[in-house]
Structure formats: structure tokens, C-alpha cells
Amino acid sequence: MVEKLLLSGDEAVAQASLDCGVKMGVGYPGTPSTEILEHFSTLGGHAQWAPNEKVALEVGIGSAFARARTLVTMKHVGLNVAADPLFTVAYTGTEGGLVILTADDPGMASSQNEQDNRNYAVAAALPMFEPSDSQEAYDLLIKAFEVSEQWKIPVLFRMTTRVCHSKCITKRRTTPVTAVQPYFERDIKTKVMVPAFARIAHRALRQKLTELAQFNESSTDLIVEFRRGDQIGIVTSGISTQHSLEAAPDASVLQLKMTYPLPLERIAKFAKTVKRCVVVEEGDPWLETQLRAAGIQVEGKPEMYRFGELNVNRVRRILAGDVSPEAVPPAGKPPQLCVGCPHRKAFEIFRDLDCIVSGDIGCYTLGVMAPFSALDTCVCMGASIGVALGMRQVLAENQARRVISVIGDSTFMHSGLTGIVDMVYNRPAAGHVVVILDNGTTAMTGLQEHPGTGRSLDHSSAPSIVMEDVIRAMGVDNVDICDPIKDPTAFKDLVKQRLASNDISVIIARKPCILALAKFKQYENNQG
């Protein structure tokens, strides 16, 4: 009997991972990908948080070199962090299946940009799969592992917010898989990417892509044609497939589940069977550009639909060529720092001291909202330190002295450490002050653990990196720990004093996240 479940796309990926024998799940939390590894762990799979996405992918490469089926998860911007290993693991390939999952966020529900990671498939030369719902997420993940192992090539698995977070009915496969016992076999020529070997590997990679294009062309399940009429044809992938099927009941729809390398012959053939062939895609005109480059006559979408998510109404507009201004939905209540959040006090103080605040990624980015309005920059994970140091290096002293870096504990573990190295190495004349808002958790993404919390992904006890010890050892002049809620005056005086000196200082404002308090207690009890 087939088991049916109501699963989000994230949960479906976790279930598929369990069902196809994934031995290692590794990643860094990031909306909308976070729940994948959490659910995989709950189901009994081995999952771990890495300090950042680059390390996550490197750990994943190692485990796949050792022939273990490996899933690496991250949000879209995480793939930027992991891009260095990504481009070269494409050359080495892996013996065990390696699926690298990127969860894109068109419309930026909870992200700093809406980059389209389909571009990475072309840039890194990796096959890419794109599910449109939970069932496809389940089926395609298993398929992705089969492809990865057959061609010894990592597979990019691109999901988007709506696919990750929508729940749909998902049928579970019951075929058992025989897991390989991991072992490592020396194969220097394919695994050591010195130029002499990498030149050969690059050619081998291009050969694999040629074969994969052929595989895609002749596949029976990776291209789905919904034949419904010959006036309009739609070429699409991912969530846009579902919107298109609903928005245009009389249009024929060609859904691509493997979007790189593309089955260009099949698409060209489809385009010829309809009077008008339209590419419906979220984000960049990525498919459109490739199809046009291949000489296939397709229409794209007007530029205005590059921004934000698509939905049924927007697809209707695209098909109608409607470029009139869209109705602006009434503004809802914006998110804000929780009542009782320890970060609130810190931002009041930065505001009152008229600091130039170089911010970072996390709940505390909400320090930008009124009544604080105490955030001046926010670019990417860890940037609070480097950006502030750059300002300090070039600004005149009166402004330089006001610059402060604000970063959370999880973000600090992710990519704050190297910023501290730069602060010590390229010391600004007027010194610098970094404030770490340490609430003991990765709060923004939903209270995940990190290397400093003393707990693993499944909240069991783990060794902890003590940030103050590490920072002291790096040669920072002053490292202070204080509680901004218990004694706000002392905190304010300390910030003032450090800003006035030429020292390089780190102030750790330590107070647990109020949303996490009950959980922290529960974890302690569990460990007796």
C-alpha cells in the first residue's frame, strides 16, 4: 500500500532523503530551507548544522567522496558562501550521490535579495532539478541522487519559498534502498585539482553535461506535457507550472523538471505545435534567454514580472501582455523586535549615542524599524564587521568614532570571526567596537542551534565554541560581557567609553532570546 502524507516541500525532501538512504544531511539554517534538516533529524536521519554554508558543502563533499549519499541544504544566498567549493566539486565529481539544495526566495519573504540561483547551474556547470510541489520534491530528490551517482556529478536542487513551505499530498515510495558502506579509495587524478588534473576534469565535466542533455531529451518523467490546446503553449518549471496550469486552462503546458542542461530539441518541437509559445518563469528571464539563444521562437515576460513572486493572476497578466500598474496590496503590520527582546535596549542605546551602525543578518536587522531606526547598513552575513572597518579606514575621525558593528551570535560563528581577524590585522587609527548581540540561538530562522550554543541540531548536548575565549586569543584589546537588560546604564557607559578610545574592542551583550527560554529549560531537563 502506498502511504500518503500531507507534507511541505521541505518535509517531502526530508522524507525522500530518509527513504533513499541519505547518510549525511548538512547545512546552515536559512529561510525557507531550515525545516529540511530539522525534519530529517526528527525522522531519524543524521543531520548537522555547519558553521556556514561553505563548511557545510565541504563536509558534504567529503562524505560523498567517501561514497555516502549526501544532502547539503541552504538558502539562496548561502550558495554564494559555498560557491568556492561548488565550482570545483563540479570538476572532481563524487562517488556517492551529492545533492546541493538551494532554496530561493523570490519576493524576499525573508531575505536580503532575490537572486535567481538557476544562474549557478550554468556558471558551475551542474545539472539542476526544480520541483513544483511536495510530490515532485519527493520524487525528484530520489531521481537527483540516481543521476548524481550515475554520472558522478553533484546535482543542484532548486526550490523556492512556495514549494518549500506549501503543504501538498505526497505519496511515499516503499522500495527499500541498499546503502553502501562508506569507504575512501585513492584517485588522485580526479580528486586533486591541480592545474594538470583540473584541465582534464573540466573536459570530463563538459562531456558529462553533453550526455546529461541527451538523457534529459529522452527522459519520460522529467518533461511533462499537458496537451490542452494549440493556440498558446507555455514552457515553464517549478512553482510557475502550477500557476500556469490554473491561469490558462486552454493552454498547453510543457513542464521541465530538469532545467539544466535543457532538453532544447523537445522544447523546440513543442514550440512548433502551438501558435504562440510563452515562457513563464519567476525571477530572471533565464529560460527565455537560453531558448532564444538556441533559436527557439518564444515570448518572455514583461520586465515588471521579474520582481517578486508570480501567482495565478500575474500569470494571466503575462499571457495577456498586460503591463498596466498592478494593484498595490494594503500594507500589513511589519515584523518588529519582540516585546521583551533583549536587542531592543541595545538599539535604544545605539540610537541615543548617534552611532553609525553597521548591521548584519538576523532578528536584530529589525533594529532598522522605528522607534530605533538604528541600523545604517545591512548587506550579507558577517558584513557588519568588514563594512564598518572599511568606513573606519577612510572616514575623518569625527565620523569614524561613531562607527559600530552589530552582529548576532550565530552570524558571528558563520562569518564574523574573519572580520575580527581583519580588525586585529588592519587596525583602524581610532580603533573599533564590535557588539555581539548574543541571545544564545539562531533566532530569526526559528531557534536553531549553532557551534556556540552547546547543543547539536537535535538539541542534544555538544561541545561549545566559547566566543570570548576565541576573540581574546585573537588579540582584541578589550572583551567585555554584559547584560543590556539588567544594567543598561553600565552597558551604555561601556559602549561610550570604548568608542572614545583608540582600542579595538568587542562587547558581548548576552541575554537569552525570550522566545527560546522555555525551550532552553526543556533541553536542560532532557539532559537531566
Added chain:
Amino acid sequence: MIDKVVNVVFAGLGGQGVLKASDILAEVVFESGLDVKKSEVHGMSQRGGSVSSDVRYGSKVASPMVPDGEAEFLIVLDKTQVPVNEMRLKKDGCLIAPSKIDAGKLTNPKSLNVALLGALSSKLEFSEEAWFAVIKKNLPEKLHEVNFIAFRLGKESLK
């Protein structure tokens, strides 16, 4: 062809149980054997901001998002969120606002989400047993009775 789909939108503020309410409806539908999809955006919106969640069901559902102006039912947990979400509703659609419930009669104010589900239930085809079974699965045991009472209170309010 897309068959007739029933569209329900839940809206409110972070922490009110909007997502839990939509989870419960989606599961009730799932148990009934119909096709169902549920969609929402979590992440930043949960920090006290506006939250909404879409549930769609029928013999076959395509997009997981309810198109604006196509919701048969709009269930709102915080009255400030009514004007923000009204455009989701069909012309003759049914708005179920918190004012429909006599909040004084709720044993626990946090069960407003389930009370509104009770109100919705009087318009849908699923049995009370089906609803209660899913509520039991989704909430800790100590909250079952409180929520059954809330559900019935809501159900009576729309009769």
C-alpha cells in the same frame, strides 16, 4: 481542467495561531480524501507582523496560493487585519471576523483560532468528529477540552 476549488484564507498577527488553524483545516480535508494544498510565508513575518495562510481544496488543486478576489472564506483573527486582507475575498464571499465570537465565553483567549474554525465548520461539509480528531492530533492533551468548547462556541455563533 481545473475543477471547482474551495479557497479559504486565514489572516492575523504572528503568534495568534493563524498557521495552526490553517494546518488543522488542511488536515481535516486531507483525511476526507480530497486534494488539498496549503501555502504561507513564514520567517520574518512571524515577529509580530501580519501573517496569512491559504488553504485550497477540491478534486484537484494546482497553485497553492488563493488568487486575490477568489476566496470563498476569509477568517481573520485580529480585526486590524480585515482591511489588509479584504481584497482576497470573492464578491459574495464569507468574512469570519473575531467579532463573530463572544470572546468573554472563551475559557482561554488563545483558542480564538479554533473558535473561528468552529464558525467556518458550520459552512463546510466535514463532521465534528473529523475536526476533533485533527484538533487532538495538533494540540497537547491539556488543551483539548478548552478547544472543543471554543470550537462549539464558534459553530453556534454562525448558525
